[in-house]
Amino acid sequence: MKVIIVEDEEAHLELMERAIRRDSPDVQIYPFVEIESCLNSIDRIDPDVIITDYMLPGMDGLEFLEELRKKHRGIPVVVTTGQGDENIAVRAMKLGAGDYVVKSGDFFSLLPSIIKNVVHQEELKKALRESQALYEREKNKLNSILASLVTPLAVINGDTRIDFANPIFERIFGKELIGKPCQAIFDQSSDACFQCLKAVENRQTGSVEFEDVNERIWQVTISPGIEKEGDILKAVLIFQDITERKAYEKQLQHLSEKMIRVQEEERGRISRELHDELGQVVAALKFDAAWLKGHLSDENIEVKERLQEMCALIDGSLDAVRRISSGLRPGILDDMGLGAAVEWYALEFGRRSGLECVTLIDLPERRLAGHLETGIYRIVQEALTNVARHAKASMVTISMKHNKETLFVQVVDNGMGIEPSKIRSPLSTGLAGMRERCEILSGTMEIKGDPGKGTQVKVQVPVMYR
Template sequence: MQTARPRSWLERNHSEIAIVDRYRLLIDAVRDYAIFMLEPGGRVASWNPGARRIKGYFSDEIIGTHFSVFYTSDEIASGKPEQLLEAAAFHGRVEDEGWRVRKDGSRFWANVVITAVRDDKNALVGFAKITRDLTERRRLEALERAHVASALVEQARENEQKRIARELHDDLGQRIAALKMALGLRGTEFASALPAQTRAERQAVAQIGPQIDALAVAVRRIAADLRPAVLDDLGLEAALEWLAEDFGGRYGVAVQCELDVSEPDLGEFASTALFRVVQEALTNVARHARAHHVTIALKNDGNQCRFRISDDGAGFDPLSVSRPDAFGLIGMRERIVQLGGSLTVEGRPGAGVTLSAAFRLPVDIRTAAANAER
């Protein structure tokens, strides 16, 4: 029978060295976290490659320096570094999040955990400090908040436009209609009541009717631009057909619609967004393209919606720097991103422009806000 041989001092020491080495190797391998030790007074006592990467100092530059160099001047003035060490010594551990300063003076958003390290007699021998650089995450969170806010602002603006369009149509529109009726009933009386020599006045009165008609048309057009009732009443397909016909009539451009969007319903958010994208794309065609022909294609297969609008006009180079005050393409991109897709702009000078996008269904305001963060 083999008896267990007591481990020699040398063997034990070897295995302890191996363990210490393994820990060192582990800490040296970590690049995403700054892991280092502080002396009880706060001077840096060890340094790992992660700390070098995040904070910019080589170990021989920083070891022996007080760790307050990582803090902003305001926080140094308010005594924050010392307060954190006191809290870690008292509670055993402290966690903090805030701006920290790199060697080159730039700032990063850090998550910091400081843990008090004590020996077997409970005497404080120093602190272990682990720092993570969360700048990118913070930037993405801010972006996400901005996108959620922008989706909600978009929705609020659409609702407000809907309300104004309804007021214009229902209130102003009705009053204009009533005025026209009153003029129709009493207009001849007014005109005949005027003395025969006031021909000019008669003509002016005769003009009031057509002017009221023009006013009614203008009010209807403004209301429809703000929010086409057909989008709410008949849905996206009919609204796009109306838009295409209206555009074709106004600008003498042939607009072909290849639409298959009715089932299942895309929902109000996606329908409004697509309507606005087509509206802006057609406005661009009218303003910049001098095109003869435009095609609007939209297909909804229930799981995915594909969209394309192309013209045969002057075209442009999408890679060329756009004007800082041009928001049309930016707005279209944002709307498509909120739907979960991305807008592709293809174009060449002299060869027309094609805008296309695809996105997954269904989409609502919550998925739109979530999509916007990507």
């Protein structure tokens, strides 16, 4: 760093040099006792900062600032004085001084930080000037960029008419749409048109999808509120062709449905084998161990104790088989239906977790479709798992009700409430699985968290029967 000091009092000059070098030993200091010689040397030295006394022979600090700004704008200046004067301070700052400092008792100890501060301020100003220049350059490129975009783009004016469109938009949708209401873009897709107009009216960013007359599917991103030279452009519409993506998504959904169906079938098969094969074998072992224990004489105390331990282990194994078998695929879901299965699971969940678990079940008398029962059961199961792991709740309520067309499922806890950032987080795999199952059932899922009051999971799916 290069520092120019203009000071006619030798003692003050020496103290300032010491203070600066103590903080920055490698600094280059150029002292001057009068302003004229300083002005003549600025180009040669190219300083990072200038420190000048206000009262100097031949020219005061304010006059120095005026001369300096004529030829050397951008060099930060610190004006020092023995006695503070508010009027002089204001004039100095208006002339561009980075700081106006009184030589008080702690002046010399504070000087290094004062220098760093004014240098930093000038760096920020320089960055701002460069940013403004860059903005002007980029703004000048905007029209050419819009013309070269491969993505259709249109601008909607104040009365929702198409005010501007780039060449690719005109080529795909027709140049004749310029000047017409934006409804003309969406053709017969009235829902997409309504959503677009609503976003524009509310000046909110939004996204809509529609299918054109050529059966291409488009996603339209709406960015409202561009203001330029007093004219308000209602919105910019950017179009993306998502026809192929939608086809891939449909294929992925079919694959996901198949994977979940195969997974449930495999779970059911393993559950039955555990229950029917391994469960029976372990039960037989228990009976045999009990028989042996009953036929031993009282003299075989050690053997009886060992058999008692064996019986306890077998009981634990039986419980584990039942628990694992039910976890894989509870038989009650296939035998008695969704309502009974959810009530049973809620009872088990409450016993294991210690939470009060309330069920309010109102389902049709007729059995629901198998894949619907399985999907809703798994969604409820995952929702309760999340409550146990994250909610810090004392109570959870599961409610199910229906009308002729829709099944409504709700899981509500009184815990800490889920954070909004976690609802759509890619790390929330459990929620993603719930959402995927819901989409497979052609339903919707809404998750809301109220800090300190709990979380609500609401699911709506079309009713389907066996």
